[in-house]
Amino acid sequence: MKAKNQRLVLALLALVALVGAVLLGMSALKDQASYFYSPSDAVRDHVELGRTVRLGGMVEKGSLRREPDGVTIDFRVTDGAATVTARYTGIVPDLFREGSGVVAEGRFTAPGRFAADTILAKHDENYKPPELAGNGMHETGSLKR
Amino acid sequence: MSQWPFVIAAYVLAGVATLALALASFVQMRKAERAAEALKRR
Amino acid sequence: MHIFANPVRFLQLARPLTGWCGWIGAVLVVAGLGAGLFLTPPDYLQGETVRIMYLHVPSAWLGMAGWGGIAVASIMELVWRHPLAGIAARAVALPGAVFTGICLATGSIWGRPTWGTWWEWDGRLTSMLVLLFVYIAYIALAEAEADRGGQGRIAAIFGIVGVVNLPIIHFSVLWWRTLHQGESIGITGSSIAGSILWPLPVALVGFTLLFVSIVLMRMRAMLARQKVEARLRRMGTEP
Incomplete structure (x- = not known):
């Protein structure tokens, strides 16, 4: 694999992992992050x-x-x-x-x-x-x- | 509560900020490109 | 993509585009905002304050799209080492921050007569304020790195990491209970009546073109400054 392709894969993997982690965290925080009680x-x-x-x-x-x-x-x-x-x-x-x-x-x-x-x-x-x-x-x- | 003062405040604020940003960017570009041009001719 | 990596080719394209985008954008903005102020009906519930939408939505879009642009340019800079990509990312930062600020300010002015408060720490408002701080941090970081003659790699990594805030802003009103209402405009359509909605896309396209023009101006300024510095350095070494 060429160096720049390697960097591209690395950058995209990091991006996907980051966004995935945040989305998971957000849905886990659903109750705590609510602004009000129903x-x-x-x-x-x-x-x-x-x-x-x-x-x-x-x-x-x-x-x-x-x-x-x-x-x-x-x-x-x-x-x-x-x-x-x-x-x-x-x-x-x-x-x-x-x-x-x-x-x-x-x-x-x-x-x-x-x-x-x-x-x-x-x-x-x-x-x-x-x-x-x-x-x-x-x-x-x-x-x- | 009267509503138009809020609308006008929002439009004035956004208009001034956008205009200032565009003008500042234009002036900076002009200055930098003139300086580059002047240096090339020397 | 690699065509734009060449600064000479880029400038050939950027010079005419700056003016075209700027003027067409300005005309559309004036038309869209004029229509939004004088032609559309008030909202049945909010009254006249709904007109703030024609500023608030485009500035929110540009604040978020700006960071999206920084992230894409940062990836290009890290992966292909395009120097122009780094310049593009840094040129987007200030306009992005300004429009994020406009979004927050107009939202605050909108909130007072409708919700009854200038500011509340709900999910949407807080995540948008975080975006403004992230912009300011990026600008400071990129400046500091450039001052020390760095390659912009730290700023680029920050640009990519900062993108995690965008899904938080987007999903905050969908997943969390917030004071801010849910999405009016989705993929499936809009819950805004046509007579109120129509100036919004006009203003949206206008502001976007204006934004592109401002970014091009800032990129051209940076390229010219680099040229001056390079020439001065050469003149210094060979007197």
Whole structure:
């Protein structure tokens, strides 16, 4: 084998090994590298109460309720399989709405009850003009798993 | 929240950065090629 | 491939290409961004902020494609010892870093009105920030090596190793739960409505041509500087 062919094979082998190792590592880290817990994870893993975690899912349709004080809201976060009731006091992002994605940071106060300190809206990969969006209902499909 | 200020900020920032990069690269190329040309003629 | 290894042949090709790519790219960028600002409808959910996409997606593509280019050029440099490949890799580094920075900045500006945050340490955002740092490290390494009269081999190895970050960026939104949404544009199609999507490929091609032109300009500058240095050295040794 000529020297340059040898170098080519060596370089490509190294490249394949590197990328392969990273892909393996990434899929192994799937749970640790997740940015938030889904309601199902939280139920399955028995997330301890009081620990600061992020909870992500869809704001269940028809679940959003405003308390009499005007700034506190209650809503349910669901991933289709499990549901958690969340409470938050403060201003929410414009994109926070029923049927849309949400990532809340806070802690579980009781099993199935979550107190949020911050609320982030998570939108999905579907972009369309208003006239194509129908009655304005929004589904963050990618959060259901 | 008003949205246009965010859009405008993003466009101005990206435009200035791209333009600065292109201009700097052009000026550097001009200078280097002129210097090479001048040296060849000597 | 070996045709381009000859600097004289390369320059014959690069000189006209610099202008053509630059001007056509600039026209397409202005057209694509103009259409994206004034002609397309707003998104039903995000509103006007969706227009940041026409900057954010091309700059993300160039940041990642730039490192892909560095890796390919680095392999060519190590395997065939083409000096021109090393120059190409070093010429890509700064534009790649700048566009990665534009991607991060426009993404941050996009995140505030949509997600409600300038920055979050999720998988996609973090891996893209790592790409920027890897670019900066590569630039510093290549400069240091060139200053000491090295052959660029260490920078080339770094260029190949750094490519592992590209699949991390790509798969981060698919395999990990992230705040960043999943892929809108895949092999099978796009989940962006046509009336919003159409200026994106225009801007994408335009920015790419502009990028090629900038890389060619930087390569020509480096080749000219090398020529000057070589001539000065010769004049120094034979007075």
